[in-house]
Amino acid sequence: MSDNIIREKKIISLNSSSATRFLNGSFLSNVVFDFTNVLAPDDSIVYVECGLGNAEIPVSFYNVDTRNNIFNYVVNSTNFSITVPPGNYQYTSLVTQMTSQFTLNGHTFTFLLNRSSNILTMTLSAGGTWNTLSSSSISSVLGFASNTAYAITANTITFPFLFDLLGIKKLKIYSTNISVDSVDSVGKATNNLLCTISVNQPGFNMLIYSNIDGLYSHIRNKYISTIDITITDENGNLVNFNSVGWSMTLNLIIYRKIDVLVNQLKINKDNIIEEPPPNA
Numbered sequence: 001m002s003d004n005i006i007r008e009k010k011i012i013s014l015n016s017s018s019a020t021r022f023l024n025g026s027f028l029s030n031v032v033f034d035f036t037n038v039l040a041p042d043d044s045i046v047y048v049e050c051g052l053g054n055a056e057i058p059v060s061f062y063n064v065d066t067r068n069n070i071f072n073y074v075v076n077s078t079n080f081s082i083t084v085p086p087g088n089y090q091y092t093s094l095v096t097q098m099t100s101q102f103t104l105n106g107h108t109f110t111f112l113l114n115r116s117s118n119i120l121t122m123t124l125s126a127g128g129t130w131n132t133l134s135s136s137s138i139s140s141v142l143g144f145a146s147n148t149a150y151a152i153t154a155n156t157i158t159f160p161f162l163f164d165l166l167g168i169k170k171l172k173i174y175s176t177n178i179s180v181d182s183v184d185s186v187g188k189a190t191n192n193l194l195c196t197i198s199v200n201q202p203g204f205n206m207l208i209y210s211n212i213d214g215l216y217s218h219i220r221n222k223y224i225s226t227i228d229i230t231i232t233d234e235n236g237n238l239v240n241f242n243s244v245g246w247s248m249t250l251n252l253i254i255y256r257k258i259d260v261l262v263n264q265l266k267i268n269k270d271n272i273i274e275e276p277p278p279n280a
Contacts, residue, residue: 004259005046010252011053012038014229016245026243029231039224039252044260049253050178051216052195055209057231059201060244062086063167064094067237068141071098072133075124080105084138088203089165094141113163119143120163124155132157141165170234171197171207173248177228180217186236194250209248216253 012035019031039048069084082101084094095111102109107127113120120143124130131152132144139146143159150157172184174192182193194217197209227250231239 004257005255006258008254008256010038010254012227012250012252013247014227014250015247016229016241019229024238026241027238028241028243028245029239030228032226032228034226036225038227039221039254041222042256044256045222046255046257048219048221048255049216050180050194050219051211051251052173052209053211053249053251055173055195055197055207055246055248057171057197057207057209057246057248058241058244059199059203059205059207060242061168061203061239062088062242063165063203064089064138064141065240068137070137071142072136073130074133075105075107075130076128079133080107088167091163091165094165118162119158119160121156121158123157129155167203168199168233168239170199171239172232172234172236173197174230174232175228176230177221177224177226178250179220182217186234211251216251 014033016028016031018033020034021032022028023030023032064084065086069086070081071084072079072081074080082098082105084097084101087093089097091113099109099111107130108125110123110125111120112123122142129152132150134145134147134149136142136146141164143161143163144150145161150160172193173195174190175194176192178194179191180194182190184190184193195209195211197207199207201207229248231241231246233239
């Protein structure tokens with residue numbers, strides 16, 4: 001760093017419960033914080049960096065939610081559907097829930113999971129003959145493509161892909177009011193991706209993130225008064241935190257010219273009217 005440049009750090013502490021606007025309600029993944037003068041144009045500023053310093057984020061989101069909980073199917077040429085209530089499921093609990101839903105429709109399905117390959121087989125054992133509908137949102141969990149028709153032989157189908165209850169694997173944190181250079185394979189180039197955080201804790205635990213390397217991105221903003229935070233999963237879907245709050249700290253690293261600061265201080269000093277000492 002040049003001897004003529006000094007480095008200043010400004011800490012911005014954010015808590016979802018104190019946001020001034022909640023753009024997706026209890027999801028808490030699209031919120032806005034209104035401040036005054038977080039960053040203002042200044043002749044002494046050479047450039048500014050910003051990034052996530054630390055975060056405490058609850059794993060309060062589910063591996064089955066409203067995005068992946070509907071199974072559509074056809075029995076005897078009639079369309080049926082089941083909806084799995086959002087929650088954190090394991091294989092046994094999910095099969096139990098789906099079996100109950102099928103029973104309400106008058107159908108009996110049996111499930112078999114190959115523990116070696118993690119491939120799921122479904123069989124309609126009572127109720128007629130069946131086939132799946134391609135629009136089922138739970139397809140990624142059960143292991144088939146949602147836009148593909150599959151042949152069902154003897155009322156049995158073995159899905160081609162792995163049974164997957166891993167859920168959200170990564171959180172992506174964005175702020176449209178903080179312009180940084182970043183690249184994302186989902187959506188390609190973006191100017192507002194601040195950080196990604198691996199989901200390495202099970203449900204109902206806490207993700208603890210710390211920017212150990214202290215690396216930050218250059219931002220092009222000269223003025224910041226409002227900070228918006230959007231949190232998505234790896235596929236760009238807004239995360240549902242189910243009204244459980246999170247907190248994080250953003251760091252602004254401001255690089256200033258020393259000589260401009262000195263001149264500013266001199267000007268300020270010249271404007272001070274000193275009172276004479278007592279008894280002068």
